[in-house]
Amino acid sequence: MPHSAPSPDRYDIAIIGAGVVGCALARSFAMAGARVVVLEKAHDILDGASKGNSAILHTGFDAPTGSLEAACVAAGHAEYLEIRERLGLPLLTSGALVIAWSDEEEAALPGLMEQARSNGVTDIEYLDGPALREAEPGLGAEARAAFRVPREYLIDPWSAPLAYLTQAIAHGADVRRRCEVTGGAFNGTDWTLKTSQGPVRTSSVINAAGLYGDRIDDLLLGRTDFTIKPRKGQFIVYDKPAFDLARHILLPVPTKVTKGIVVCRTIWGNLLVGPTAEEQNSRTDAGLHQPTLEALKARGQEILPALAHHKVTALYAGLRPATEEKHYRISKHPENMITVGGIRSTGLSAALGIAQHVRKLWEDERAPDWIAPEPVWPSVPNIAETAPRDWQSPGHGGVLCHCEMVTEREIRAALNGPLPAQSLAGLKRRTRVTMGRCQGYYCAGALARLTKGKLSQPMTADD
Structure with missing residues (x-):
């Protein structure tokens, strides 16, 4: 060059x-x-x-x-x-379990473990049925065996x-x-x-x-x-009480197309299930499909049956830039x-x-x-539940979003920093405002007043 x-x-x-x-x-x-x-x-x-x-x-x-x-x-x-x-x-140092749910998947575990070692991930550990149950007591009855990958975080x-x-x-x-x-x-x-x-x-x-x-x-x-061959992945997010249902990132045996459906905690104290892997032509359509979400929810409950008793907080989808x-x-x-x-x-x-x-x-x-x-x-700024949050320090100006405990000081900082938020979506990703149980029902009005004149894409009734 x-x-x-x-x-x-x-x-x-x-x-x-x-x-x-x-x-x-x-x-x-x-x-x-x-x-x-x-x-x-x-x-x-x-x-x-x-x-x-x-x-x-x-x-x-x-x-x-x-x-x-x-x-x-x-x-x-x-x-x-x-x-x-x-x-x-x-x-969050959780580690992951790659879980076999059938005879075929159990037979694939040794090959996957060898692949991991070839990739330099040598600190893996095989878990037979009883050891798997001890590591994850809440798993569905069909779980056969697994191996642990400690450094998946x-x-x-x-x-x-x-x-x-x-x-x-x-x-x-x-x-x-x-x-x-x-x-x-x-x-x-x-x-x-x-x-x-x-x-x-x-x-x-x-x-x-x-x-x-x-x-x-x-x-x-x-x-x-x-x-680019866009691949859509839909997710279900469960409310914070579901966080304790899993100790590890629960991974399936991957296929040639996808890593498969994952169940794991989040850094914000929730538990998520997903993603799907849906091939499509659109590069913008991240819409949700109810039958697919119902199937995803059912699969999540097969992995962790106790999910049937927990509430869903949010649904979302993302697009991955796969190719041929x-x-x-x-x-x-x-x-x-x-x-x-x-x-x-x-x-x-x-x-x-x-x-x-x-x-x-x-x-x-x-x-x-x-x-x-x-x-x-x-x-x-920290927005994870694994470290102290802004609402725990004095002078924060009040909690604006009570679901995610987002303070007025956090919002103002996100609007005035070296890379200020320019849209509600950008503000969400910096603070998690409106992303909790009520999805902005209670705080949107106050947020609109606080962000007036600050965003290049102002809040609308659809946000």
Whole structure:
């Protein structure tokens, strides 16, 4: 990749997409001293595939052995554990059980355990029927055997990328929201990207556009080597009393298509069941399908029969940017561009590892003349139940959302920080406001008054 002298109106790296991978990429390059801009077409970050997932920090034990995905998940897992305390990020050390529910699945366990060891996850443990019952007394009667993966953890899937991007901003990165890339031209040295906010000049482009990754490739390069095949996953969230029903992340034996239905606690004190794996053509339809949810609920009760006596708090769906092939679609192009595509369900775990890999790809072509600044470690507010919350400290201005115990001070901080929320969805992901039992029924009015004039996408009657 050719190099040209920097200028005040020129970036070193333009990252298209502010999902978890784009946020991790921005952090990595900004901390290395690059002048970075992140271009996101939505009102706020994490508005695409990254907004809906199961919030698990995976080890990569079941990733294809020797794959780039396995390497990135392992590296991302390690770096998250290394940096999380300095960024104020939570961790629930639950571990996971991969459970066999039939003779066929039980016969598959040894092969999965060998795959885990090949992926460097060697601290696994086989549990026969009695040992499994001791580990998880509430399991359904059909559970046969399992193996434990101790280092599968539960994390906050929204605070992590918020922390990554906040750290990038602290190192000079620019973030432009409501900034859709509509075209671009490469002159052999630099790119000039056409956006809804005007032209952006940059030396290099990284396409981290998630569900639109193939379209961005085609738009800028006139070609693409993959096609996004959106895969919808629906989830059921149970009320907080269900939290104690499971001690571990309860995983099924995976198939060639999906990791399957998971039952696990959340960092916010709930319990969730999901996701489904539904192939579709739409890149925007994350609608809920009642018969599918009923089947999902029934499966959850087969796994943990006591769920039949617990209330559902919320339902949601997310879209995963699957492609026609299972592996990650990360490639370097001669036009000073790197595509980061096909990052499916492991994106949250792999994001930091993907950023390491892409940095190396970029640096293989040149020796950057950047000067890395002294690291800055901003800490994001805690919204997890695993650590003290803001409502427990004086001077918080009152509790606005009583279901999730969100204070007025937390709302104001989210509206005025270095990366202020620009939509109700963005505010939810920063604070969990309106995400509890009443789903905003009691606090929406006060929230609308507090956010008036602050959001680029104001609250409406539909929010």
